[in-house]
Amino acid sequence: MAPNIEPQFTDPAVTRAKFQNQANDFNLNLDSYVRRGIFCRRIEYPVVSLLFTAAHLKPPAIVFAVDIDFTNYDFDPPSVKFIDPNTGETLKAGALPCGVFQIGPNGPMNLVQGMPGQDAFLCIPGIREYHQHPAHSGDSWFLYRSRGEGALPFIIEQLYKHSVVAISGYNMQLNIAISGFQMDLGKLPR
Amino acid sequence: MSNKQQNLIDLIFVINGKEVVIDKVNVEQPLKVSVEKALGENSRPPSDYDALYDNASLDINQSIEANKLPDRATIYLSLRGGKGGS
Numbered sequence: 001m002a003p004n005i006e007p008q009f010t011d012p013a014v015t016r017a018k019f020q021n022q023a024n025d026f027n028l029n030l031d032s033y034v035r036r037g038i039f040c041r042r043i044e045y046p047v048v049s050l051l052f053t054a055a056h057l058k059p060p061a062i063v064f065a066v067d068i069d070f071t072n073y074d075f076d077p078p079s080v081k082f083i084d085p086n087t088g089e090t091l092k093a094g095a096l097p098c099g100v101f102q103i104g105p106n107g108p109m110n111l112v113q114g115m116p117g118q119d120a121f122l123c124i125p126g127i128r129e130y131h132q133h134p135a136h137s138g139d140s141w142f143l144y145r146s147r148g149e150g151a152l153p154f155i156i157e158q159l160y161k162h163s164v165v166a167i168s169g170y171n172m173q174l175n176i177a178i179s180g181f182q183m184d185l186g187k188l189p190r
Numbered sequence: 191m192s193n194k195q196q197n198l199i200d201l202i203f204v205i206n207g208k209e210v211v212i213d214k215v216n217v218e219q220p221l222k223v224s225v226e227k228a229l230g231e232n233s234r235p236p237s238d239y240d241a242l243y244d245n246a247s248l249d250i251n252q253s254i255e256a257n258k259l260p261d262r263a264t265i266y267l268s269l270r271g272g273k274g275g276s
Contacts (some may be wrong), residue, residue: 029207056245102274109275124274139272147234148269153206157268165245 006071006079006128019045019070022152029153037164038156041085046070048152051085052159054167063098063164066122068155077131077141077150080122080159082112093120100163111162124158126150199254199261203228205268221257222250225267234269242266 008015023043026033030040037055040048048068054061065085070078082091093114100122101108113123121129126149131141141150148154200213201224210228225236241248243265248257259265 025207032204032207032209102271104273104275111271111274113275122274125272130274144272148206149272151206154269154271156207157266158271161240161242161266161268162271165242 006069006076008071010072010075015070015073016045018073022070022073023048026152033156036160038160041065041088046073049083049088050156052164054164057167057169061167061170063167064096064159066159068152069128074145074150077126077128077144078152078155079128080155082120082122090119092116093118096120098163098167100159101166102162111158122155122159126154126158199259199263201228201254201259202262202264204264204266205229209264215254217255217259218253220251221248221254221259224254225250228267238270239267240270242268 026040026043026048033039035055037053037060039051039053041051042049046069048070049065050068051065052063054063062085065083065088067081067083067088067090068078069081082096083089084091093112093116096112099108099110100112102111102124103109111123112120113129114120121127123130123133125131125136125139126141126144128141130136131139144150197217198214199217200211201215203210203212203225205228212224212227215224221241222236225239225241229236229239236250239250241250243257243259243263248259248265
């Protein structure tokens with residue numbers, strides 16, 4: 001699991017209780033999530049670690065995994081980092097096999113952001129990295145805090161409907177090496 | 191013969207993972223009417239939500255019939271995310 005770099009500055013008991021509420025809600029509706037291919041890797045305060053799969057593909061595929069970190073929740077919104085589904089290591093920008101896209105006026109925009117060499121993160125209102133980014137300093141978390149954004153179901157649904165839903169099949173590349181010609185020997189003169 | 195009228199169906203909404211069943215919905219009604227019922231009185235307006243059935247987006251202003259929803263269709267309602275990226 002990725003190290004927690006956010007210092008705890010709110011009452012840990014309050015954050016833990018709010019985290020537990022989110023975790024309990026998730027567990028209550030586990031079947032509904034699993035049916036759609038959303039699996040829990042681990043729930044361990046302050047992180048909910050989830051695996052998103054494209055259950056509608058044959059064979060099904062792991063699309064990505066995330067660590068959702070509720071440190072200081074809900075004074076701060078949760079952090080969403082993309083991780084390697086097997087090792088749990090945080091993925092750098094550009095390392096994801098699939099983006100999380102929102103259709104804007106200029107076409108699809110990838111909601112997964114990150115400078116080269118830095119951690120990839122989900123960049124929408126309700127997510128810590130969005131509100132901490134200098135480009136969004138005018139869009140405070142406190143405008144969203146009690147409205148549903150930032151809650152675990154909100155994050156799960158955003159990740160799911162902006163990526164997994166749009167996956168229609170595998171993208172394959174074939175490298176073809178030409179080793180000569182096929183010949184119909186019957187057409188050759190004797 | 192079924193007890194249920196042919197133009198009445200049940201819809202299952204999943205909101206934040208929780209199921210809400212709206213029964214005996216007239217298929218000629220706009221889907222928005224059922225969405226409002228499923229969300230309840232104190233929620234944000236239906237226009238703040240995306241509705242998905244079978245991984246396809248629904249137009250809640252269209253009728254249930256026009257959205258081609260079968261009886262006991264499971265519809266996922268989720269808040270629209272704000273504009274992100276960049």
